[in-house]
Amino acid sequence: MSREVMEYDVVIVGGGPSGLSTAIKLKQLNPDINVCLLEKASEIGAHILSGNVFETRALDELFPNWKELNAPIKTKVTNEKFLFLGKTKSLSWPTWLLPKVQHNKNNYIISLANLCRWLAEQAEALGIEIFPGFPASEVLYNEDGSVKGVATQDMGLDKEGNKKDSYESGMELHAKVTVFAEGCRGHLGKTLIKKFELDKNKCPQQYGIGFKEIWEIKEEKHQEGLVMHTAGWPLDNKTYGGSFLYHAENKQVFLGYVIGLDYQNPYLSPFDEFQRFKTHPSIKSILEGGKRISYGARALIEGGLQSLPRMYMPGALLVGCDAGTLNMPKIKGSHTAMKSGIIAAEAINYHFKDKDDLSIYEKLFKESWVYKELHEARNVKPSFSWGLILGIIFTGIDQILFRGKLPFTLNHKHADHKTLKPAKEMPKIDYPKPDNILTFDKTSSVYLTGTNHADNQPVHLKLKDKNLPINYTLEKFDEPAQRYCPVGVYEVQTENNIKKFVINSQNCIHCKTCDIKEPSQNITWVTPEGGGGPKYGNM
């Protein structure tokens, strides 16, 4: 069946910081380039979740006058703390003993979702066509194998994939260059990396899962501009992770937890670790008397330069965390994502003007400050595979004494789905029950995300082997999907003594953790009907 076709110079898949920056820079370089941007969320920003302490370096380049343009960047970082947590005690680490990359002077506490909404307004004013609610579900190729563009998802299919009365066929968007800006573990980016072997001779990508809650706290406990990070409890020495707590405007704090997805114990539940973390006296005292108003989670990139794939291929580029430009020791990815988008736009402009090959993108990237930054940061994350304490000691030497200039590079050894140990070798973890004041269950949490998927549509979490969860994964790993999913999409139910693997896909918040962590890579995340998923506000 033939679909309608639209031709553009550039099609961008994803309306996050990298995709929007690519679009804006393209139009700034040449207003005649026609650009179309697709976004799977119901509106720009609704699928964006990030800490976020923002370094303005890339935005300064894109809009030097962002203050006059009233960008939603208002809360300057005024104070910083770093705590090591024991079970009940905490040790405050002097900030002068932190590596320079972790200093946040001149940075701002922002909502990245709101920044993206603002960037989208600027983009539309420049004449960029933005279409929220239209996920790109498929890469299209030319006969010579180069990328031709993307197709949007069909709408109005029922559970079995039959056409309903409301059926609308997807549409083909053809472009001279297609830019993939889907964020961490983009489902099209993933297929491109495989098809074009972009990760050849690179380390396996490393991921984390990040949680975020927004709390409105008591005025007397709120210190606008305070940035606090913690390491330690409740995680053990072997598990990589830590928390953030940012005092934003309007008596709100952005509270979050990140756990490396290379954890080993299948009984570990990242969600419950985060909930438990809030019961620590030094955190509880801040939240007490306050109210949780938002919740969400999203996988993030942790692999850095060693895992960064080649970012160009015939007819297409990868930008931001669809490739993996996050700077882990800096705990920041927005400025690097934006910068990669700016560089991609410059490369495309050369490609159109001087017929340069798209490989110029990689050349420009290597010459930029973002590459230098990622190079200096490269050894931090792998050193934590030796445990928290050795990791900290090494990072101190690497980052404070040598400023990231040690003459060797540590490698990441395993992909995250290979790190789980069999359940019988690992201790069970007994998580406390939620009190519904400070700690919550997954059901009441997903409710705050505003998540919905139109019912009676195909399940967008595909199993390669339908029987594997019960026949193998349950037996060997006690089916960890029940625990790593931050909203309880996966359940093992028992009916008449028969175990059943249930996928509540309507709750999915598009975090992609299952696609990453499933030990046999049995779960594939594909795009649901447009507009589905969470409806985050100022995350």
Add this chain to the structure above:
Amino acid sequence: MKILVAVKRVIDYNVQVRVKEDGTGVVTDNVKMSTNPPDDNAIEEAVKIKEAGKAKEVVAVTIGEDKAQETVRKALAVGADKGIHVKVDGIIEPLAVSKILQKIVENEKPDLVFMGKQAIDDDCNQTGQMLAALLNWPQATFASKIEVKDKSLEVTREVDEGLETIETNIPSIVTCDLRLNEPRYASLPNIMKAKKKPLEQINASDLGIDTKPRIEQIKVEEPPKRKAGIKVASVAELVQKLKNEAKVI
């Protein structure tokens, strides 16, 4: 025949609405907004009637701040021919809305006016009825089926007792129920085309209508939290609790 459809921009039905701490209203900043769901049914029905050759033009009108235009654009993307945006900032009550719509009806001279049976934000369920009174037109509310006849409409209404079928003369007002139809998707090509369709902008003040609220809102607060349920061990305990604690038997 010409059909005017009124659409309203409201907080999306999936969003968990949060009351402002000072009790002056609900939080709308950076909250996902959408077309009021039964208004989507109203547009869908008007477009269907047009597609069946029984109407020539569908005009979508919205009243509200600048961003309310999104709802008109969406209506244009699913088949409306022309849009009107009446600009007003702040809260406007059903009476003011009805008076504005009355003016629009006088200008546009539609044969039918469709709208959702009520908006999911204030749940007033008044605008259609008030507009009917102001225009002195017949009204059919809570429509779950509409059949266009020569000079009349046969409308099936969702009422407490079941379904009621009535006939009204044209012109008339119809307020639409969610059961009326299944609204179509706005396809990408149609969204693109909708950007080129005419959208007229009018300031409410230019229509000479006083939109000042007549109701003083004292306080908005959250409903009391439901207590967690308990499990009882026996029927006897249940009966005892219903009798002595809940005092319902």
